[in-house]
Amino acid sequence: MSYPETYKYTKEHEWVHAEGAQATVGITDHAQHELGDIVFVDLPKVGSQVTKGQTFGSVESVKAVSDIYSPVSGEVTAINELLAKNPEKLNEDPHGDAWLIKVKLGNPGEINELLSAPDYQTYVGAE
Amino acid sequence: MSSAVSELRRTPLCDTHSQLKAKLIEFGGWYMPVQYSGILQEHTAVRTAAGLFDVSHMGEIEVRGPDAEKLVNYVSTNNASKLKIGQAHYSGLLYEHGGFVDDILVHKVSDTHFFICVNASNQWKDHEHMELAKLKGNYQAEVEFASERYAQLAIQGPRALATLQKLTSTDLSAIRYYWFVDGQVLNQPARIARTGYTGEDGFEIYVAPEVSNEIWNAVLEAGKEFGILPCGLGARNTLRLEAKMALYDHEITASINPLEADLAWIVKMDKGNFIGRQALEKTAADGITRKLVGFEMKGRGIGRDGYEVWLDGSPAGWVTSGGPSPTLNKNIGLCYLPTEKAVPGVEIQIMIRNSPVDAVTVATPFYKRAKG
Numbered sequence: 130m131s132y133p134e135t136y137k138y139t140k141e142h143e144w145v146h147a148e149g150a151q152a153t154v155g156i157t158d159h160a161q162h163e164l165g166d167i168v169f170v171d172l173p174k175v176g177s178q179v180t181k182g183q184t185f186g187s188v189e190s191v192k193a194v195s196d197i198y199s200p201v202s203g204e205v206t207a208i209n210e211l212l213a214k215n216p217e218k219l220n221e222d223p224h225g226d227a228w229l230i231k232v233k234l235g236n237p238g239e240i241n242e243l244l245s246a247p248d249y250q251t252y253v254g255a256e
Numbered sequence: 257m258s259s260a261v262s263e264l265r266r267t268p269l270c271d272t273h274s275q276l277k278a279k280l281i282e283f284g285g286w287y288m289p290v291q292y293s294g295i296l297q298e299h300t301a302v303r304t305a306a307g308l309f310d311v312s313h314m315g316e317i318e319v320r321g322p323d324a325e326k327l328v329n330y331v332s333t334n335n336a337s338k339l340k341i342g343q344a345h346y347s348g349l350l351y352e353h354g355g356f357v358d359d360i361l362v363h364k365v366s367d368t369h370f371f372i373c374v375n376a377s378n379q380w381k382d383h384e385h386m387e388l389a390k391l392k393g394n395y396q397a398e399v400e401f402a403s404e405r406y407a408q409l410a411i412q413g414p415r416a417l418a419t420l421q422k423l424t425s426t427d428l429s430a431i432r433y434y435w436f437v438d439g440q441v442l443n444q445p446a447r448i449a450r451t452g453y454t455g456e457d458g459f460e461i462y463v464a465p466e467v468s469n470e471i472w473n474a475v476l477e478a479g480k481e482f483g484i485l486p487c488g489l490g491a492r493n494t495l496r497l498e499a500k501m502a503l504y505d506h507e508i509t510a511s512i513n514p515l516e517a518d519l520a521w522i523v524k525m526d527k528g529n530f531i532g533r534q535a536l537e538k539t540a541a542d543g544i545t546r547k548l549v550g551f552e553m554k555g556r557g558i559g560r561d562g563y564e565v566w567l568d569g570s571p572a573g574w575v576t577s578g579g580p581s582p583t584l585n586k587n588i589g590l591c592y593l594p595t596e597k598a599v600p601g602v603e604i605q606i607m608i609r610n611s612p613v614d615a616v617t618v619a620t621p622f623y624k625r626a627k628g
Contacts, residue, residue, distance in 0.1 A: 165279070165490070166296045168580045169558055169587075171609075187609070189558055191295040191580055192490050213556075 138249035267312035284377035298491035306413035307487035315379025321397035335524040350532030354513035407468035412458030419479035455499025498623035547598035550620035553587035555613035559606035
């Protein structure tokens with residue numbers, strides 16, 4: 130799977146797609162592949178605050194629980210309801226339909242500190 | 257990963273797993289396949305068709321000699337005198353205080369020879385425990401650490417028999433559940449036991465490590481028409497949990513005794529002395545304070561190993577194993593609770609990342625195959 134050039138990435142395997150002050154956050158294809166069959170997704174409430182580098186939820190595969198770290202700071206404006214009933218979508222379309230949360234950015238400049246698509250791909254290739 | 261990959265033990269099938277693109281992980285000191293195609297898919301293959309597992313990390317201990325039966329009876333909780341030649345049973349090795357050294361499968365090969373399958377990470381400790389018991393009791397028997405002489409493959413599922421039958425002249429349908437035959441697979445000597453750790457019909461075969469790759473490939477080929485899949489430790493765990501089979505260091509540990517673990521059926525108090533007997537007599541007389549019980553999640557979340565279990569607003573126990581049940585499509589688990597609460601129908605909460613999530617205790621096993 131390719132990593133969209135318009136997204137930014139973290140070393141903890143989340144992606145963020147910013148459009149103005151709004152951003153969409155998800156986990157990468159590499160992350161879903163490493164996790165295996167995803168069976169449960171725990172997301173924050175709409176209106177709660179997320180902080181860059183802090184956990185805001187978790188993704189569970191059959192075997193294990195993994196924390197998700199927020200790539201940006203801000204207020205959660207939406208969560209992906211699809212994942213409550215169909216967590217397996219995260220294995221199928223992690224960069225698209227299976228986004229996790231939408232965030233109103235508190236500090237849009239934070240985005241620039243994240244990895245570009247080629248840098249992330251190099252990073253996971255080397256990991 | 258707790259140790260460098262290069263330091264981990266490998267089964268003779270390790271390269272084959274890599275070629276099959278298995279995801280390999282550290283497990284109890286071994287470098288083992290956790291999954292090939294995916295845990296859910298592999299789980300379903302075992303419930304509906306067949307699955308093949310490399311369980312060569314498991315240990316084997318052989319006890320031979322005129323006092324072999326006496327020694328086995330002295331170190332284990334079940335009654336080895338009841339076994340017929342060619343029969344196997346589940347049993348426990350206990351410490352004097354009644355806690356588990358290990359859980360084991362005892363096979364009676366002859367009146368003077370018992371073959372014991374033990375857990376991978378416990379095998380050296382088990383061997384030492386049995387060796388010391390032999391010396392202490394002056395039993396005329398040899399306790400051989402035989403793990404290096406065996407690879408073990410498990411072929412499990414409703415089509416396991418049809419799969420394995422293509423590779424052996426032994427009439428597999430004549431082997432009853434928990435019996436075994438010393439026969440051949442692919443013309444190589446094999447101990448073929450109708451046992452397993454999945455809650456499904458199937459076989460566990462013990463063969464020489466040198467022929468294990470050839471047999472592995474042949475089993476996959478023979479089972480192709482049924483949809484056999486190579487299966488890893490991930491599916492092995494979800495399958496055994498549905499069948500409520502204990503896993504060492506989870507349901508049973510050195511500080512848990514068989515009565516607490518709901519395994520009173522493997523303890524035969526009428527057979528004479530055995531290590532741990534005195535402690536169990538006292539425990540039985542005093543009554544146990546905690547007991548293993550199954551649960552199902554009612555709220556959103558998965559109760560996992562080590563999570564606290566709450567009852568009426570206070571911590572009351574802990575989860576020993578928990579996860580999704582692919583067959584039942586529920587989140588299930590096993591936990592220890594105060595004895596009087598370790599019955600079906602009790603409302604409990606599992607503490608999941610500092611939030612209580614509702615669950616209810618249920619009867620076990622969670623899954624039982626239809627006998628046919």
